[in-house]
Amino acid sequence: MLTETQLHDLLEQMNLEEKIGMVHGDEIFRTKGVKRLNIPPLRMSDGPMGVRREFLGKTWGWHIKGDDMVSYFPSNSALAATWNTEHAYLFGRALGAEARSRNKDVILAPGINIIRSPLCGRNFEYMSEDPYLIKKMAVPLIKGIQENDVAACVKHFAVNNQETDRLKVNVEADERSMEEIYFPGFKAAVQEGKSKTIMAAYNRLRGDYCCESTYLLQEVLRKRWGFEGVIISDWNACHSTEKAARAGLDIEMAVYTDFDKYYFADNLYNMVSSGEIPEEIVDEKVMHILKLMNELNMLDGTRQTGERNTIEHQVYTLKTAEESIVLLKNEKNILPLDARKIKSLAIVGENAIIAHSEGGGSAEIKALYEHTPFTGISMYLGGACEIGYARGYTSDENADRHVRFDLREEAKRIASAYETVIFVGGLNHRHDVEGKDRTEYQLPYEQDELIKELWCINENLVVVNMSGTAVDLKVASECSRALLQTWYNGMEGGRALANILFGDANPSGKLPFTFAKELTDYSSHSIGEFPGVKDVNYTESIYVGYRHFDARDIAPMYAFGYGLSYTEYKYSNIKADVKKDSVIVSCDVENTGNADGREAVQLYIHDKVSEENRPIKELKGFEKIDLKMGESKSVQFTLLRDDFSYFNSTKGRWVMEAGEFDILIGASSDDIRLETTVEIKNI
Numbered sequence: 001m002l003t004e005t006q007l008h009d010l011l012e013q014m015n016l017e018e019k020i021g022m023v024h025g026d027e028i029f030r031t032k033g034v035k036r037l038n039i040p041p042l043r044m045s046d047g048p049m050g051v052r053r054e055f056l057g058k059t060w061g062w063h064i065k066g067d068d069m070v071s072y073f074p075s076n077s078a079l080a081a082t083w084n085t086e087h088a089y090l091f092g093r094a095l096g097a098e099a100r101s102r103n104k105d106v107i108l109a110p111g112i113n114i115i116r117s118p119l120c121g122r123n124f125e126y127m128s129e130d131p132y133l134i135k136k137m138a139v140p141l142i143k144g145i146q147e148n149d150v151a152a153c154v155k156h157f158a159v160n161n162q163e164t165d166r167l168k169v170n171v172e173a174d175e176r177s178m179e180e181i182y183f184p185g186f187k188a189a190v191q192e193g194k195s196k197t198i199m200a201a202y203n204r205l206r207g208d209y210c211c212e213s214t215y216l217l218q219e220v221l222r223k224r225w226g227f228e229g230v231i232i233s234d235w236n237a238c239h240s241t242e243k244a245a246r247a248g249l250d251i252e253m254a255v256y257t258d259f260d261k262y263y264f265a266d267n268l269y270n271m272v273s274s275g276e277i278p279e280e281i282v283d284e285k286v287m288h289i290l291k292l293m294n295e296l297n298m299l300d301g302t303r304q305t306g307e308r309n310t311i312e313h314q315v316y317t318l319k320t321a322e323e324s325i326v327l328l329k330n331e332k333n334i335l336p337l338d339a340r341k342i343k344s345l346a347i348v349g350e351n352a353i354i355a356h357s358e359g360g361g362s363a364e365i366k367a368l369y370e371h372t373p374f375t376g377i378s379m380y381l382g383g384a385c386e387i388g389y390a391r392g393y394t395s396d397e398n399a400d401r402h403v404r405f406d407l408r409e410e411a412k413r414i415a416s417a418y419e420t421v422i423f424v425g426g427l428n429h430r431h432d433v434e435g436k437d438r439t440e441y442q443l444p445y446e447q448d449e450l451i452k453e454l455w456c457i458n459e460n461l462v463v464v465n466m467s468g469t470a471v472d473l474k475v476a477s478e479c480s481r482a483l484l485q486t487w488y489n490g491m492e493g494g495r496a497l498a499n500i501l502f503g504d505a506n507p508s509g510k511l512p513f514t515f516a517k518e519l520t521d522y523s524s525h526s527i528g529e530f531p532g533v534k535d536v537n538y539t540e541s542i543y544v545g546y547r548h549f550d551a552r553d554i555a556p557m558y559a560f561g562y563g564l565s566y567t568e569y570k571y572s573n574i575k576a577d578v579k580k581d582s583v584i585v586s587c588d589v590e591n592t593g594n595a596d597g598r599e600a601v602q603l604y605i606h607d608k609v610s611e612e613n614r615p616i617k618e619l620k621g622f623e624k625i626d627l628k629m630g631e632s633k634s635v636q637f638t639l640l641r642d643d644f645s646y647f648n649s650t651k652g653r654w655v656m657e658a659g660e661f662d663i664l665i666g667a668s669s670d671d672i673r674l675e676t677t678v679e680i681k682n683i
C-alpha cells in the first residue's frame with residue numbers, strides 16, 4: 001500500500017488531461033488509467049445477481065468468448081427474505097470473489113432503494129420496505145464483497161423508487177422520511193459497511209439531480225456521514241459539468257460511447273484550463289479515486305485474484321435460495337409432498353420452465369447454468385414418479401387467442417389426469433425490469449383464471465408464485481391448498497424449490513415487504529403518488545409499507561415478516577432489562593412441531609406517547625435461529641438509544657423522548673406473540 005504522501009506525490013505528477021481521464025468513462029464500464037505512472041483504469045461491472053456479461057467496452061457489443069459465464073445468485077429481494085445476515089455476508093463474499101476473478105474493481109451492487117410501491121420495476125434488485133431490514137442485510141453483504149479487493153457500489157442514492165420517468169422525475173420528500181426511511185440503509189452502508197463507492201441516482205430530489213445535489217453529496221454524505229470514498233454517477237445521471245463537479249460527484253459514467261463528450265471530459269478540461277473551475281476540485285476527485293485504488297491494492301502490493309463458478313458458490317446459492325422461499329399457506333399440511341408416495345405429478349406454468357438470468361436490465365447475467373423449477377423437481381424425483389407438464393399460459397404477447405385457449409385446455413387436461421398439481425407462475429423480467437414499472441398489481445396472462453380452473457379440477461393444487469415483488473395473490477391464495485413465494489432465485493432456484501416442496505428443507509423465509517389485498521392499500525397508491533411523472537410527492541412521509549397498514553388498520557393479504565414453516569414455534573418468557581445505556585430484551589422460542597427448522601424472530605418497538613406521531617410498530621431487531629425438534633433457545637436483543645429515537649420535524653433533529661415503550665416480539669409484523677412495556681428515562 002502506498003502512503004498518503006506517496007499518493008499526493010502521484011497526484012502531483014499528473015497533468016490535467018491525465019486527471020480528467022480518471023473522472024469519466026473512457027469505455028462504458030471503465031475510466032482511463034495513466035500508463036506512464038502505472039495507474040490502471042477503474043473497471044466496473046453490474047450487478048446484484050452476479051457479474052454481468054462482458055461488453056467490448058468502447059461499444060455495447062458483446063464479448064463472444066464464453067469466459068464471462070458466472071454464478072447466478074438469488075436476487076436481493078430473495079436474499080432479504082432469508083432474514084439471515086450470515087447469508088448476506090456469504091452472498092457478498094461470493095459476489096466479490098466472482099467480480100475479482102473477472103478482473104473487476106467495482107461491483108455495482110447492492111441495490112438498496114426502499115420498496116415504496118409493489119409496481120416499481122426494479123424491486124427485485126432491492127430488498128425491503130423496511131430500513132432496518134435493509135441495513136442489517138446490506139452491511140454484511142458489502143463487507144463480504146470488499147474482502148476480495150473489490151469495492152461495493154451501493155445504489156441508487158437516493159429516493160430512486162420508481163422507473164417511470166426515472167431519468168428526470170423530481171421527488172419531494174420531507175426531512176423526516178429521508179432520515180427515518182430513505183437514508184438509514186445508505187448511512188449504514190457507508191458508516192458500518194464501509195462501502196468504498198456509492199452510485200448517485202438518476203432522479204432529482206427537491207429540484208436538483210442527485211448528481212448535482214449539494215445537499216445529498218456534500219451535506220449528507222460527506223459531512224454528516226463522513227463518507228471518504230468515490231461517488232459515481234449512474235449511467236447518464238450526470239447533467240452538467242460545473243454544478244455536478246462542485247456538488248461533489250467524482251466520476252461521471254454514461255451509456256453513450258462518445259466518451260470525450262461526457263460532461264466530465266473535454267468540457268471539464270476546458271473549464272479548468274480557463275479558470276472557471278478550480279483545479280483543486282478535480283484534484284479532490286482524483287485523490288478519492290487514488291485512495292480507493294490504493295485500498296484495493298491496485299497501485300502496489302499483491303491483489304487477490306478471486307474465483308468463480310466454484311462448487312462452494314453453488315452450494316451457498318442453494319442454501320440461500322432454500323431459505324428465501326416463503327410458505328404462505330399450507331392447508332391440511334399438503335406440503336411437504338411425500339416423494340415416496342406420490343405417483344404422478346403435473347407441473348403447470350411457464351415459470352416452471354423458463355430461465356430468468358438473462359433478463360431484468362443491468363442486472364442480467366450470463367449464468368453458467370440455471371435450474372428451473374421443472375429441472376429441479378425432475379432431478380429431485382429422479383424418475384420415480386410420472387411427471388406431466390403443460391405451459392398453461394404464455395408470456396408471448398404475439399400469441400393469439402387460440403394459442404392461449406389451447407394452452408389452457410392442455411393444462412386442464414393434465415390437471416385432471418395427475419394426482420397432484422404444482423402451478424408455477426408469477427412474473428418474469430418483462431415485468432420485473434429496469435426502465436419501466438408495472439401498470440397492474442394482478443398476475444399477468446390471465447393466470448388467476450387459469451388457477452381457478454385448475455382448482456375446480458384438482459384440489460391437490462400447490463401454487464408457486466415467482467416474482468421479485470409483491471403481486472395480487474387473492475385468487476392464488478383462495479384457490480390452492482398451499483401457496484409458496486419464490487423469487488428470481490439464482491442458478492439453484494429450481495432445486496431449492498424442490499427441496500422445499502418435498503421437505504428436504506423446511507421453509508423459513510419471511511416476506512421482506514407487505515403483500516396487500518388491493519393496490520390502493522399501499523400508501524403511495526392511496527394518495528395517487530405512484531408513479532409520478534415529472535414530480536412525485538412522498539406525502540405519505542414515513543408511512544411506507546407496514547407502517548402505513550398499521551396506522552390505517554388495513555389487513556394485508558400477507559404481512560411484512562410473514563412466513564410459515566413445516567413446524568410450529570412457541571414463544572414465551574419475554575424479559576426486558578433497562579440498563580444504563582441499553583435495554584436488553586430476551587425471550588424463549590421452542591420448536592414444538594415435527595420437523596427441525598429455522599425461525600426469524602422479530603422485535604418491534606412502539607412508542608406509547610410522543611410529541612409527533614410515530615408508527616405503531618418499527619422493526620428494531622431480528623434473529624434467525626436454528627431449532628431442532630423439541631429444542632428451545634433463548635434469544636437476546638440489545639436496544640440502544642438510537643433504536644428508541646425518531647426524527648422530530650419541529651426540532652429538526654433525532655430525539656429520544658423518555659417514557660414508556662412497548663416491546664413486541666413475534667413471528668411477523670401482524671403475529672406478535674409477546675409483549676412487555678419498559679419505561680425509559682434517558683439511556
Ligand code: BGC
Pocket residue numbers: 046047108155234235362
Ligand atoms: C442502472 C444502474 C447500473 C448502470 C450500469 C443503469 O441503467 O440504473 O443500476 O449499474 O446502468 O449498467
